[in-house]
Amino acid sequence: MATLSHFCGVKTPYPSVLKRSVHFPQLDFVGTVPFVSAPSKSVKASCCERVQRLVCKAQAADVNPKETKNESFGEVPDELTCVMKFGGSSVASAERMREVADLILSFPEERPVIVLSAMGKTTNNLLLAGEKAQSCGVSNVSDLQELAFIKELHLRTIDELGVESSTISKHLLELEQLLNGIALMKELTPRAKDYLVSFGECMSTRIFTAYLNKLGVKARQYDAFEMGIITTDDFTNADILEATYPAVAKRLTGDWMSNPAIPIVTGFLGKGWRTCAVTTLGRGGSDLTATTIGKALGLREIQVWKDVDGVLTCDPNIYPRAETVPYLTFDEAAELAYFGAQVLHPQSMRPAREGDIPVRVKNSYNPKAPGTLIVKTRDMSKAVLTSIVLKRNVTMLDIASTRMLGQFGFLAKVFSIFEDLGISVDVVATSEVSISLTLDPSKLWSRELIQQELDNVVEELEKIAVVKLLQNRSIISLIGNVQRSSLILEKAFHVMRTNGVNVQMISQGASKVNISLIVNDSEAEQCVRALHHSFFESNLSELVWESRSGNGYATTTTPLSTLSN
Ligand SMILES: Nc1ncnc2c1ncn2[C@@H]1O[C@H](COP(=O)(O)OP(=O)(O)O)[C@@H](O)[C@H]1O
Ligand SMILES: N[C@@H](CC(=O)OP(=O)(O)O)C(=O)O
Incomplete structure (x- = not known):
């Protein structure tokens, strides 16, 4: 059982009062507290507040997890x-x-x-059950179909695997109690x-x-x-x-x-x-x-x-002919995840990169497939485009200063507004007096909050600029070797032009692995299919030669209308 010092990851300043390990489900805390004999249920309950204070005090005294250095993690067993x-x-x-x-x-x-x-499907059903519990009334919680689904799935699995139902019976009971609590409160906080x-x-x-x-x-x-x-x-x-x-x-x-x-x-x-x-x-x-x-x-x-053979050249739900990417760098994988490829969590590459530990993406339905290996560096000499990623439902802002050219501090003011409102900006293109940028609302779980936040940001920006809010946009991110950005851009724009798509904004990321194009949501999937066809299903060397001789790409570009998923 963990101790308080363990939980904090450093030595607690209160060794003399920490005597016994206990579990406080009310606090969801496992720690050591000053008891000399095993605490009864009522003693535990009455000590909850005290333990909570103790934990906070220890943390406030000299335990700042944000600053704790990970100098020595100890000897890890070879096995x-x-x-x-x-x-x-x-x-x-x-x-x-x-x-x-x-x-x-x-x-x-x-x-x-x-x-x-x-x-x-369990996480989605739990979230749906929580949403519904807010308005269904306590007496109806047990009838929620999502709760029934979760119970049935887990009990059937237990039964089929031949393990004891007591393994999760407490959790199923607590889950229903929690949903009853949500129904009573008519509120589902993020916590x-x-x-x-x-x-x-x-x-x-x-x-x-x-x-x-x-x-x-x-x-x-x-x-x-x-x-x-x-x-x-x-x-x-x-x-x-x-x-x-x-x-x-x-x-x-x-x-x-x-x-x-x-x-x-x-x-x-x-x-x-x-x-x-x-x-x-x-x-x-x-x-x-x-x-x-x-x-x-x-x-x-x-x-x-x-459930896929690795990281693919694009989302297989958009284009089933997507192929496995055998190697990626941490930077490429991070960019790909950040710009919407569901296959990896956006922050997941950070610890791997810091620890320089290779990440292998494999298919549990097809274990023999080699998968994708993600490492610090790879041979980029032949690489052009690695993957195409689509992020839908993005909001774009065109912000033009109301002041004259030469006015300094405009960009700083704009970004301080985003900082104050805690809104993260994805793609940016700037001039001295105007900025186009995209906002990513996907981190927020509630629709009302998104709209309210957008209203706030526009209101604040309008104090210093003329603001145009453009919704229902998509970011198409071209992840690859930006050393060859001219080739990538030339080809991408040719695909866009051939298909009559107007690119509304373009940005080349500082990470040097990503070029982002903003288009209308309604055109985005078709664009991805056409780009995929053009970059991965036609001959790039032929393309380079044609480009040099000024012949254009007539032989390598496919109109959107001929491609479907
Ligand atoms: N570029 C991509 N490469 C691979 N899979 C992708 C890509 N873009 C989207 N996906 C989707 O991501 C899914 C895998 O991610 P995820 O559902 O989070 O897996 P898991 O739940 O098994 O961890 C795939 O089934 C696929 O539909
Ligand atoms: N269960 C969580 C966490 C998770 O990582 O899921 P998955 O590995 O299935 O994407 C979710 O659905 O978000």
Whole structure:
């Protein structure tokens, strides 16, 4: 069981009062508190506040997880070699869990740390159940079809795997109680939302651990929020704090040394360092959990197992002829994820890059496929375009200064407005007196909030500029070798022109791996298909030659109308 010092990742300044390990479910806190004998339930309850204060005091005194340096994570056992993360689609049923267990056991020399997401569709159903509970009334919670779906899926899986139903019965009961609470309050705060969705990962990992143990393979379940994944308190989109690395390393290596068992960790979840409440890392956040653990333990490789053969040349839902990209750099993968490729969490490359740990994206439905290997550097001499990414439903702002040319400080003023309102800007193109930029509302979960935020930003900007708000735009990001940007742009614009599409803004990222084009939402998917066809299904060397001889691209460009998904 973790101690307070463990939770914080550094030595607590209160060693003399920390005597006994206890679990406070009300606080969702596991720690050591000043008891001399085992505390009764009522004592625990009455001490909740005291423990909460103790935790805060310890944190405020000399424990700032944001600044804790990850100098030494301790000696990591040689047997722990890699992290394997399995997404929701990989553990969607009993059959899938069996296949994942077989896959893990097919590498007998490896003792991986396993990170699991919730069983497929569970997170969406939990969120929907929460939304509905706000207005359905307490007496109707048990009839919510999403709750019935979740119960049925998990109980059937338990039954088919032949593990004890007690493995998750407490969680199913608490889940219904929580939904009753939401129905009573008629309110679903971001904090409650995170607690609600955490049931998905808490149950999938318990079921899978029980199954491995039943097979005779020693496995130990971990809730990420209890084993040292410490985050900001930004519910629904929390950031991992530095103190996580030593805390996770200490916990996992300590447990392994004293009693080796395969760790099975909940993806996506963390613990807010101020509130001590359960947080989530944003949708798809289990990838980030995996890379964080990989860095904490300094492992050889991080594997993320999905339902596709790796990172593809574009979203296969837009264009099924997308091909696997064999190699990517961390920068390319980060850019691709940030600009909307659902296959990787946007922040997940950061720990891997910092720890210089290769990330392999594999298909759990097709384990023999080589997948995509993501590393620090790769041979770019032949690379032109790597992948095309589409981000839909983007808002674009054209901002023109009301002052004269030569007026300094305009850009600074504009960006300070975004900073004050906490809005993140994606793509920017500027001149001295005007700026075009795109805003990404996808981090926010509530529609009203987005509109309200947009209204606020426009109101503030109109104090210094003429503002045009353009909605329903898409960003098409061309991820690749920007050393060859002229070739990429020439070809991309030729595709656009041939197909009568007007590019409304263009930006080349400072990262030097990304060129972004802004088009109307309604034209975007067709553009991706035409670009894919042009870049990946025709001969680029022929293109370069033709370009040099000034012949244009008539032979390599396909009109949108002839391509469909
Ligand atoms: N460029 C891309 N490469 C691969 N998959 C992509 C790409 N863009 C979008 N996707 C989608 O991402 C999905 C995999 O990501 P995700 O659903 O988060 O996996 P998991 O839940 O298994 O971790 C694929 O099924 C695919 O539909
Ligand atoms: N279950 C969470 C976290 C996650 O990472 O899921 P997946 O690995 O299935 O994308 C989600 O659906 O967002």
